[in-house]
Amino acid sequence: MSQYAQMQVPTGAVIADLRSDTVTRPCPDMRRAMAEAEVGDDVYGDDPSVNRLEAALAERLGKEAGLFVPSGTQSNLLAMLAHCGRGEEVIAGESYHVIRYEAAGASVLGGIALHALPVGEDGGLDPDQIRASVKDDDSHHPVSRLLSLENTNYGRAVSLARIGAAQDAGRAEGLSLHLDGARFFNAITALGCRDIDLAGGFDTVSVCLSKGLGAPIGSVLVGPEDLLARARRMRKMLGGGMRQAGVLAAAGLHALEHNVARLQEDHERAETLAKHLDTLGLGDVTQATNMVFLTPRADLDLSILPAHGLHVAAPDPAMRLVLHRDITEAGFAAVLAAFTMLAEAKGAA
Structure with missing residues (x-):
């Protein structure tokens, strides 16, 4: 069983928004720079x-x-x-x-x-x-x-x-x-x-x-x-x-x-997520820079993802998952956990 399967993921609130890297919000230091x-x-x-x-x-x-x-x-x-x-x-x-x-x-x-x-x-x-x-x-x-x-x-x-x-x-x-x-x-x-x-x-x-x-x-x-x-x-x-x-x-x-130097972190997380999805056998997976593309198997219940804190775009036919600076360490762990639960709901893991 995956190391992420035992994680407790809160239900309801959005923990990680993977739709795009445009969803980021100014951090306190950026807001301060704007105000001044x-x-x-x-x-x-x-x-x-x-x-x-x-x-x-x-x-x-x-x-x-x-x-x-x-x-x-x-x-x-x-x-x-x-x-x-x-x-x-x-x-x-x-x-x-x-x-x-x-x-x-x-x-x-x-x-x-x-x-x-x-x-x-x-x-x-x-x-x-x-x-x-x-x-x-x-x-x-x-x-x-x-x-x-x-x-x-x-x-x-x-x-x-x-x-x-x-x-x-x-x-x-x-x-x-x-x-x-x-x-x-x-x-x-x-x-x-x-x-x-x-x-x-x-x-x-x-x-x-x-x-x-x-x-x-x-x-x-x-x-x-x-x-x-x-x-x-x-x-x-x-x-x-x-x-x-x-x-x-x-x-x-x-x-x-x-914020330029830290982009490498987004790329590394995307690589980690892609490997995780591939290991779970959820469908076809590709990854480039801060983006992961998952073409999910038809039998998966994707409603599990928003129910466990992930905001994702609908597949068309691939689901684009974008890593960015507003996804915290805890949020990224929740992403891995939610996809583990998706896999285990169908016995794919």
Whole structure:
């Protein structure tokens, strides 16, 4: 019998929310930083905390400028609008966020075509398919303008070699390069590389602060000053201009200083959970960075999980289980115990 089978798990209250790393809440130190933040009017450009955040991320990633925005979706949209004109095209992976989960905003609001390519098992794109997707200079076609890559993709940290090959293919065809780095720091943690190693080859990079880093809101788009100036104007058009946003930027600054190094702990817990689920025989299990994907057996009674303190998303067909900083040691033990009970309810352990 598993060592976790004998644990007493309280019923009712949520002990561990595994739906996403976006569910984290500011810790007391982050709240203190927010309360004490120096602020100004960011639309005028005089919020010192916002300016520090934008400059800090731009410097870390080797770019000229940064732009603080409310969400990763807006950050990606602004990048595409800044890179592309109406009737031009973005090439990206069919499972990438800009294609699948951003309501086709680039097309709806910017008149930008989206060309979806198959995504490899490692989350990367094939260089030959990138080259083949670039349109001839013909009035029948949109103008291929931007290659948008993603790292991580469904938790998978795409290798620098794979990213570099895609970048080379795009550059050879005259494309600009954008990286959706919503979980940028999970990627560099898994790859064991420097920020600049992943960001350096891209014109623009979007980094989210409200996922693994634990800030309550915000992403930063970094890139060349002239392109970021266009993005800033478009942020205003989209209603994304903020006033005393320093209270939010302060949370991002705190996250960058204190919460990047600990991401390795989330990755290690995800690996532990994946091994536990595999040992229990609950179904097909894969793991990458801070995410575990379980495609459960059809005979399992998944209602056991919320009854024992776990908040999880429904399988579709896999259940995504995301480890993050708000899951305590006791909470993680409860996660392992709840899945043990799920297995033992059907005699699978």
